[in-house]
Amino acid sequence: MTTDSPRTVPAGRHLYPAAALLVVLYVNTFEIWGMLVGFLGGERAGLVPFAALLGALGCVPWLVRGRGRIGLRPGALIAAAALIAFGLLITDPAFPAKRIHVPQYLLLALVLRRALSDHVGGGALTGTAVLFTLLFGIHDEMLQGLHPNRTYGLRDMAVNGVSGAAGALLAAGIGLWTGPAVPFRPDRRTGAAAAALACAVLFLVLHLVDHRGTPPPVWLGLPVVATGLALLAAGRAAAASPAVRHAATAFAWITLPLALYPVMPHVAPLVFN
Numbered sequence: 001m002t003t004d005s006p007r008t009v010p011a012g013r014h015l016y017p018a019a020a021l022l023v024v025l026y027v028n029t030f031e032i033w034g035m036l037v038g039f040l041g042g043e044r045a046g047l048v049p050f051a052a053l054l055g056a057l058g059c060v061p062w063l064v065r066g067r068g069r070i071g072l073r074p075g076a077l078i079a080a081a082a083l084i085a086f087g088l089l090i091t092d093p094a095f096p097a098k099r100i101h102v103p104q105y106l107l108l109a110l111v112l113r114r115a116l117s118d119h120v121g122g123g124a125l126t127g128t129a130v131l132f133t134l135l136f137g138i139h140d141e142m143l144q145g146l147h148p149n150r151t152y153g154l155r156d157m158a159v160n161g162v163s164g165a166a167g168a169l170l171a172a173g174i175g176l177w178t179g180p181a182v183p184f185r186p187d188r189r190t191g192a193a194a195a196a197l198a199c200a201v202l203f204l205v206l207h208l209v210d211h212r213g214t215p216p217p218v219w220l221g222l223p224v225v226a227t228g229l230a231l232l233a234a235g236r237a238a239a240a241s242p243a244v245r246h247a248a249t250a251f252a253w254i255t256l257p258l259a260l261y262p263v264m265p266h267v268a269p270l271v272f273n
Helices: 009-028 030-040 049-059 060-064 074-090 098-116 121-147 154-173 188-213 219-235 242-260
Strands: none
Touching: 009 098, 009 121, 049 074, 049 098, 049 219, 074 098, 074 154, 098 154, 098 242, 121 154, 121 188, 121 242, 154 188, 154 242, 188 219, 219 242
């Protein structure tokens, strides 16, 4: 098994903006789905997400090629398979196109795990990859809320998170990008700030449901701003280890833009759907 390090593979930081671009691409696949339905018919088009999933899983041998001895973890692989099935099961059956979220967010989890693996290793790498994939999935749904032909939905957000967890566990199960063997022990201040930020995101996510069709109150994003800045400050403190510092900083910067979504309908001709 080989372990990537910041010295040998320094480009992981560029994958965070790549992940953001993937989310923008995912939001705009609705038009592609319409073309597929017109070309293949609804029933055949409904098979496309499954074909995309098989294609994504078929790339696994290529990803591990040349990495030396691979230590498989059957438990993680079984959990990943179960989460893939669960993600497909909980998508809205009235909209078969939404099953495409499963391969999309499985892929996104791999991108984010690779980005994190320059600094974070072990179980913390898998956990933070799941968290960050969920955060990008929340961005996806909020962007859809502002899209004229899409809607904001908690169920889709859950599918995104489940699929991200599947991707992170799949990578852990095949020993992909294991990261450095460094301790990951958040100090009390950083842990409290991260927990407060997670609660602020949950508050925003749940309250936006009540404002479909009307501009959300601008202040809904203020708790995210306050706790995100607190996490940035805590992560930069001397008490935080390099791994914790990187994860805390990335967590804050991925999350802070969420505060903009309640503001956008007030400054642009947009309706939150």
